[in-house]
Amino acid sequence: MSVAKKMREKFPTIQHEYDVWHLAKSITKKLTELAKKHKELADWIPAIRNHLWFAANTCKGDEKLLITKWASMINHVQGIHSWKEGKQNYSCEHDTMNEEVQNDTKWVESRAAVAALKQATQNTRLVNQLKHCKNFVHTSSLESFHNVCLIYAPKRMAFSYHGMVLRTILAAMDTNNNVGREIVGTGMRYSKGQKAYVLLNKYEDKSDKWRKNLVNRIVQYVANPSLIDEDEAEIMQLLFPLDVPDNIAQVEKPPKETLEAKRMERLKAAEKQQSDHN
Ligand SMILES: [Zn+2]
Helix, strand or coil: CCCHHHHHHHCCCCCCCCHHHHHHHHHHHHHHHHHHHHHHHHHHCCCCCHHHHHHHHCCCCCCCHHHHHHHHHHCCCCCCCEEEEEEEEEECCCCCCHHHHHHHHHCCCHHHHHHHHHHHHHHHHHHHHHCCCCCCCCCCHHHHHHHHHHHHHCCCCCCCHHHHHHHHHHHHHHCCCCCCCCCEEEEEEEECCCCCCEEEEEEEECCCHHHHHHHHHHHHHHHHHHCCCCHHHHHHHHCCCCCCCCCCCCCCCCCCHHHHHHHHHHHHHHHHHHHHHH
């Protein structure tokens, strides 16, 4: 069962939101594929991706408005900035374009390209996905927490259950003590996904005041254990509520000699085969 279906059926009271950038990523992928056939679409991909972000950011939680704004992109890429649908008049939200810009922009002209773009961006499946973006929520802070986790607990190293819990707590403290840092500038980085250089925000340096406070308290407690007034058993239960087995083995550990004897047998068999062969 898909996550979306499960959310709909089992948790009907929860508003299921997507991160708009994840949807943007999948649309970019689709359009990049499409642009191989319809070359004139290629230059429009970054603008279309930004438009998705803009539409989600400005729809004020109104899914109909979001869908209308998103659909307006089809007209804009053809150089049409005001149009009629039924009795309703619509127009792009950008400032009026001067004639020079209007004449110099490479608008999408081929009808086949427009039809393909429409198919890729206005199909029911995508429009339904779009509805989950109306509140413009992001998973970026969760993702940055995961990045901090990798600093404290690199994936390539194995840690014990206790070590993993404590390292994750450190990562959470590090993240929580550094949210909302000021932007101090920008930097350029090559994006593999977009195959282009992109501008990224630079934030003020992280503070390690929390780390110094932690170390000071540990030193204090070690020097004077009577200062600790919490119940140790209660803390242990809170931090490590699971009984974790020593390893994931599903069979009992044999004596080492058994494995050594088996290996010897194999080696002897191989040697015999070799000498028979000669
Ligand atoms: Zn326009």
